[in-house]
Amino acid sequence: MSELITLSPINGQELLRRPHASQADAERIVRAARQAQREWAQRPLNDRIACLETAIDTVSSRTDAFADAITRQMGRPISQTPGELRGFAERGHYMLSVAEQALAPIELPPKDALQRSIEREPVGVVLTVAPWNYPLLTAVNSIMPALAAGNALILKHSDQTPLCAEQLVAAFTDAGVPTGVFQYIHATHDTIRALIQSPDIDHVVFTGSVRGGGAIEEAAVGRFIGRGLELGGNDPAYVRADADLGQAVDTLVDGAFFNSGQSCCGIQRIYVHQSHYQEFVDRAVALTEQYRLGDPLDPETNLGPIVRARAADEIRAVIAESVRMGARNCVDPARFPKAGNAGTYLAPCILTGVDHTMPVMNDECFGPVVGIMPVTSDEQAVSLMNDSRYGLTASVFTRDTQTARELGRQIQTGTFFMNRCDYLDPALAWTGVKHTGHGISLSILGYHALTRVKSYHLRLL
Known part of the structure; x- marks a missing residue:
């Protein structure tokens, strides 16, 4: 079995190694996500929000451990890494504060004894492929709205920052997020490509290079699933x-x-x-x-x-x-x-x-x-x-x-x-044009890609 090896940029020495998930491991993770998502989506929105608020507080209570891990894995000065934890909490709390508004049904006026409304439902299982440069801030943009909306989420972090995925999932689990709702996977590009090509993933969020975004697009061809891509910049x-x-x-x-x-x-x-x-x-x-x-x-x-x-x-x-x-x-x-x-x-x-x-x-x-x-x-x-x-x-x-x-x-x-x-202001949509990619995260609009629209057309007899 192949494995990821993380070298610290501080001194070039090996920091950690982890086995890559096998295809069987990946299938097990997705099955658990599918099963857990159905029950999670049935929980009242307020219950999900309360659980996720506790998860944010749990992450914040472990700032020192998260900050040390970020610094050792990707090299940002330890004087600055706690700022990423504050940003994680700010964005997370904001996205939860607008969840009810973002997910509220659109009720249309009665017409000819008809009740009409438009509602939002979770897409199912979301795969977030997060980068190393801001391992928490980039991930939270999809984690919070996806989970609040009733999805399950699988987090694939860069091989440079695998500890961040492990620490996040541990904090959310300790906060009461049910097993299977939020998981991580350490996997090769081939395994991730196979996941996207399978019917097991319903939406992909990717932050990274233009080349990486092209690989995501290629893997998703013919699947007609949503893709949020934040790619390069100058x-x-x-x-x-x-x-x-x-x-x-x-x-x-x-x-x-x-x-x-x-x-x-x-x-x-x-x-x-x-x-x-x-x-x-x-x-x-x-x-x-x-x-x-x-x-x-x-x-x-x-x-x-x-x-x-x-x-x-x-x-x-x-x-x-x-x-x-x-x-x-x-x-x-x-x-x-x-x-x-x-x-x-x-x-x-x-x-x-x-x-x-x-x-x-x-x-x-x-x-x-x-x-x-x-x-x-x-x-x-x-x-x-x-x-x-x-x-x-x-x-x-x-x-x-x-x-x-x-x-x-x-x-x-x-x-x-x-x-x-x-x-980034979490109240404003984060998006790009041209080769920077497509899709929207943050703000109320950040919920739209992570939910499906369903129209209700009820005739009263």
Whole structure:
């Protein structure tokens, strides 16, 4: 039997290993989900919500254990990982608070002795394939609405963060969620593909690469099941001439380098009005050079390693190719002694002299790298922001709300920000356009994909 092996990016040493589920294991997990889901769906909504609220509180009570596991598995500084637990609770509680409204029947006026209504029913068994970069925050987006709506859910986490799946299921079980309703599976790509191709899964939620999303689409061909796909990104920001420059620098440097730039909605492209361009670059470099790159278990560290050495090498290649094409790295790597030409520790990088022929401005670079270009007008900025195959978020920094709204309508993106970035509000729908994928999570609309619509048409005699 094959097994997953997780190497810690902190030191490259083996952290854990787990056996991959066999086909028989996978079938057993799905059978248990099917059986448990029917009973779970019959429980009153308020009962399900109360049970899930307890589950969130149980997760929160184990913040230290979750945070330590996240840091050791994917390298985010221990000073920052508790924030993911707070985000998990915020999103989870919010999604439960709107469950009744989201799932409420739509009652239509009587017509010719007819009673008419539209109701929502659970789809059945949901498979969530979650990534390593925000292992709890990405997972909770589907876990809470799926379970609240009466579905069963199987969580397949990245091989880099298997402990998160195990810890979540243990916490939910301890909180009283019935056996089989929420399970995890450690499985190969082939096993997951076989699950999706079988009649056992009713909906798939995937967060990851464009390539991974394509594999999900291919596996689901002909099954006519729902698929929520959040894929790649190369998110842009525009700093207008009327922006608060200090606020823009602070926000965008954090948006580019938090989590070592390993965020689906992290900032990778910045367009600055030429009147502020040089000052913006100078301030951004000065702020970036204050970061402390090092052991993420050290509370003083605020920039940790890249998740894998192979991923760090890919980021180095993007930087090198962009520099070869004429870009300039404004941050001296020598200021970050922990960084090297190999391994997982990578210095943050600000590239100027960039254009859209360079990979940093065209491709997703999942690391602490950002390119900055000067622009002369709103029109040029919008054109450049839209010149991407991705469309997850986009940000404009300005004091003019009306202009921001007008620009937001022109920018091809799932979420538009003014004077902020790299943030999810659970009350707002999280979605993307173009190669970023399709589907919706969070907000009331996040329940829609995880339920089926049924119309009731009753003639009274």
